[in-house]
Amino acid sequence: MAEAHQAVAFQFTITPEGIDLQLSYQALNQIYLSGVRSWKKRVSRIRNRVIKGMYPASPSSWLFVVIAILATMYMRSDPSMGLIAKIQQRLPLSLHVSLSAQGQTMLSALVFSTLLWLSLILALRFCLKLLLSYHQWMFEQHGRVSNTTKIWVTLLRLLSSRKPLLYSYQTSLPHLPVPAIKDTLSRYLESARPLLSDCEYKRMTKLASDFESNLGNRLQRYLKLKALWATNYVSDWWEEYIYLRSRGPIMVNSNYYGMDFLYVTPTCVQAARAGNTITAMLLYRRKVNREELKPSRVPGTVIPLCAAQTERMFNTTRTPGLETDVLQHWLDSEFIAVYHKGRYFRLWVYQAGRLLSPREIEYQIQKILDDQSPPQPGEDKLAALTAGDRIPWSQTRKQYFSTGINKRSLDAIEKAAFFVTLADEEQGMRGNDPVGNLDRYAKSLLHGKCYDRWYDKSFSVVIYKNGKNGLNAEHSWADAPTVAHLWEYTLATDAFHLGYTEDGHCKGEVDRSLPNPQRLIWDISQEVQAQVCHSLAVAQALADDVDCHVFPFRDFGKGRIKKLRVSPDAFIQIALQLAYYRDRGGFCLTYEASMTRLFREGRTETVRSCSNESSAFVKALESGEAAEQCRHLFRLASERHQNLYRLAMTGAGIDRHLFCLYVVSKYLGVESPFLKEVLSEPWRLSTSQTPVQQMELFDLKNHPEFVSLGGGFGPVADDGYGVSYIIVGEDMINFHVSCKYSCNETDSHRFGAQINKALQDIMGVLSADTKTPVLSTAAVESQPKKTL
Secondary structure (H helix, E strand, O other): OOOHHHHOOEEEEEEEEEEEEEEEEEHHHHHHHHHHHHHHHHHHHHHHHHHHOOOOOOOHHHHHHHHHHHHHHHOOOOOOOHHHHEEEOOOOOHHHHHOOOOHHHHHHHHHHHHHHHHHHHHHHHHHHHHHOOOOOOHHHHHOOOOOOHHHHHHHHHHHOOOOOOOOOOHHOOOOOOOOHHHHOOOOOOHHHHHHHHHHHHHHHHHHHHHHHHHHHHHHHHHHHHHHOHHHHOOHHHHHHHHHHHOOOOOOOOOOOOEEOOOOOOOOHHHHHHHHHHHHHHHHHHHHHOOOOOOEEEEOOOOOOOOHHHHHHHOOOOEEEOOOEEEEEEEEEEEEEEEOOOOOEEEOEEOOOOOOOHHHHHHHHHHHHHHHHOOOOOOOOOOHHHHHHHHHHHHHHHHHOOOOOOOHHHHHHHHHOOOOEOOOOOOOOOOOOHHHHHHHHHHHHHHHOOOOOOOHHHHHHHHOOOOOEEEEOOOOOOOHHHHHHHHHHHHHHHHHHOOEEOOOEEOOOOOOOOOOEEEEEOOOOOOHHHHHHHHHHHHHHHHOOOEEEEEEEOOOHHHHHHHHHOOOHHEEEEEHHHHHHHHHHOOOOOOEEEEEEOOOOOEEEEEEEEOOOHHHHHHHHHHHOHHHHHHHHHHHHHHHHHHHHHHHOOOOOOHHHHHHHHHHHHHHHOOOOOHHHHHOOOOEEEEEOOOOOOOOHOOOOOOOOOOOOOOEEEEOOOOOOOOEEEEEEOOOEEEEEEEEEOOOOOOOOHHHHHHHHHHHHHHHHHHOOOOOOOOOOHHHHHHOEOOOO
16 A cells, blocks of 8 residues: 555644644655655746747857957046946945946946847848748759858858757748739649649639639738738648548548557567657656757758757647647646546556656556456547547537546546557468568558547557557648657667667566556446447448558668669659559549758648649650650659659648638638638649658667668548658568549559559669759759658
8 A cells, every 4th residue: 555655745633732744755745756856847937938039159158248348448448438337337225325336337348248249149140040941952953052152151050059958949840922823824724724624724724813813912912911920821721721620530531640669579578668668758758848959951961950849749639629629738747548448547657757767668568458457437449539520529528528527537547658559469461471460460550440539639658468569640730741750769779779688678677566556447328329330330431441551661771772863752752653544544533742841930831743744754655655755754754753752841832821821711711612622632643752850869770670661641532642761771662542432443452562562663663764854952952851
C-alpha cells in the first residue's frame, strides 16, 4: 500500500482530544520536487523567450553595445547626437536627487545603449526577413548560380551564424503572398489541358475568363486584405474547412500512419519496446519544450522552415462539435493514456518531477499487460465513438461525458501527453507471406479494430505483441513532416541510444514502490452503448473497404536516379503517371503535396503532377516512339515537374489560392460556377513522399537493416488511389498503395505491379542516355520534401 500513502500529502483522524494530524514527509517531498520541476520549466520558457526575441543577436551583444557607447563617451565624443542629454533631462526627479551628475549620465547612456541595441535587433530581423523572402535561388540552374544568389547566401549565413533555438526564425519568416489571380487561372488552365477534350477545355477557358473579369477581382481584394492582417492567409481556413468541419469519420479519411523498421525489431518483448518508445517520445517532448531541437531547414541549405506545427504535437486532442471540431492543447501532462484489451489506464510517467527510466516504464506497462480484470460494461469498444461520424460523437460527448466519472476519465485520455495501444496481435514482415503481412500491418495501423485507438488524439502509438510498433496520427494539427521528425527520433533513440539488455528488456533500475497504473472508471449507459455500436458499424464498413498494399522496391533507388542527373521525386511522379495510364487507360487529376513552410505558419500546397509534358512522354512511350524522343520528352516532363514544385513551395501554387477565393465567395453569399466546378473535381491519384529529415540519426552504410518503411494514408477518391512513398538510402524506395474494394476498377496489388514496371521501364529508357542535362539547383542538390 505504499502508493496509497504517497497519493496524499497528509492524513488526519478525529480523536477525543482533538485532531491528530499526521504529515507524510515523503509525499510532501514529492510535491516539492514536482513543483521545482514545474518552476524550472517556467524559467526555461522565459529564458528561451528572451533569447528568441533578440535573435539573430545574442545577449552578449547588449554588453558590446554598452561598452562601445561608454568608450566613445570616454573619448569626449557623443555617439547619440544629443539623445543621451535629452534622456538625462527626462529622468525622474528622484533620480536627479539621489544620483550624481556622472551617475545620471551613466544611467542615460545605459538607457540609450539599450534602445540602440533593440533598434539594431529589429533592423537585423527585418534584414533576415528580407533575405528569407528571396526565392530565386530555387529556380537557378545547377552549376550556374548568379552573383545575386551568391551574395544572398553569404549574407544569410552571416545572419544565421549564431546557433538558433527551435522557434528562433518564426518572426523572421515572410508571410505567404497572394498570387495574381490572372497567373493562378493561367496555371490552372494549363494543368487541366491534358485532362479535357478540346470542347471541354474551351468551355473551362470561358468560365475562367468570366470569373476573372467579374467576381474574381472582388474576391481577390478581400483575400489581399486578409493577407495584410493575418499571419497566413491560407492556414486557418485550411485547418478549419478541410479538417475540423468535416463531419464524416476521420479514421481512414484523414488520419495517417507510420511504420517501424522493415527488417529489424529491436526486441520482441512488448513491454520493453513500449518502455523505450514512450521514453524516447517524452525525451523528444523535453527537447521541444526546451527548444533544443535544431530548426528544420530545406535539405542541403541554411534556409529555415516554419516550426509552428511542433507546438501542438503533445497534449493535444481534437474534440468533436456539431458544426466544427476544436483542437484543444493543454500544458504538459505527466501521464499518458494506455489501452489494453478493452481497458483504459492512466500511466504516470513522472515521479516527484523525475522522468521514469525506460525500465520503470516497462515495469509499469507489464503491470497493465498482466492485469486480467475485465472491461466495464460498454468500455471495451468505447473509442469507436472517435472512429465514426462526428455529430453523434459530439452529441454523446456533451450529454454523457461532461460531468462525473465519465468526464474525469475522458479528461485523463484527452489531456494525456499521447495515447498508447498495447495490441494483442503480431504484425510486421514475417512468416511465409511477408508481403501479405505488410499489407495487414498497414491496415492495422490505419484503422486497427476501429475501437482500439483514440483517433482524436494528436497521435496514438501502437505496440504489438511481438515488439513491432507504429503510430496513427490525427491530421488537422500538423502535416507528415512534423510527425515524421518525431518518429525518426523515436526509432533512432530506441534502437541506438536507449538499447536493450541481452534478454530484450530495457536498461536501468526499477523503483518497485511506484504507484500502480490507474484504471479509468466509466459509467456507460445503454444509450451510449447503442451509439458505440452504431459508430463501430460505420467505422467497420469504412475499414473493411480499404485495400492496402505495401512493397519495397529494391531494383534501384535515388543513387542510380541521380547519376542520370534526374530528380528522384520527378522520376517517381512520372512513373506514377505511366502506371496510372496503364492501369486505367487514361490520365487523371493528380495530387502531390508540397510544403509551404518557407512562410510563417505555412502548411501545404498542391503540385498537379499530371502535366502536358508528362502526358506527352507517357503517350510516346506507350505508342512505341524512338527511345531518343522518349528521353527528350522525359527530360521536359522532369523539368516541368520540378518547376511546378518550386512554384508551389514559393507561394505561387494553384489550389490553395482558389480554395481561399471559394471561402470568400461563401462568406459573401455569391456563387461562382468556375470555383464550384474546380473544387469539386476528384483527385483520383493522391500522392505524397514521406520525408527523411534526420539521416544523421541512421547509419545505413554500416547498419543497412535499419531502414524505415515510412507511412501511408487512405484513398482520397472512392474510385482512386492513395500512394505514399519513402526514398530510403541510395538503393530502396518503399511504396504504400491504398484504394477501395468497393470500386471494381481499382486494385492496390495490380497498381503496385504497374508502379514497379513503370519504374523499371523508365530506367531502361534513360540508362541508354549519355547526355547530361542541366537541372536546377533545387532539383538535384536540395530536394524539397513532401507532406501528407
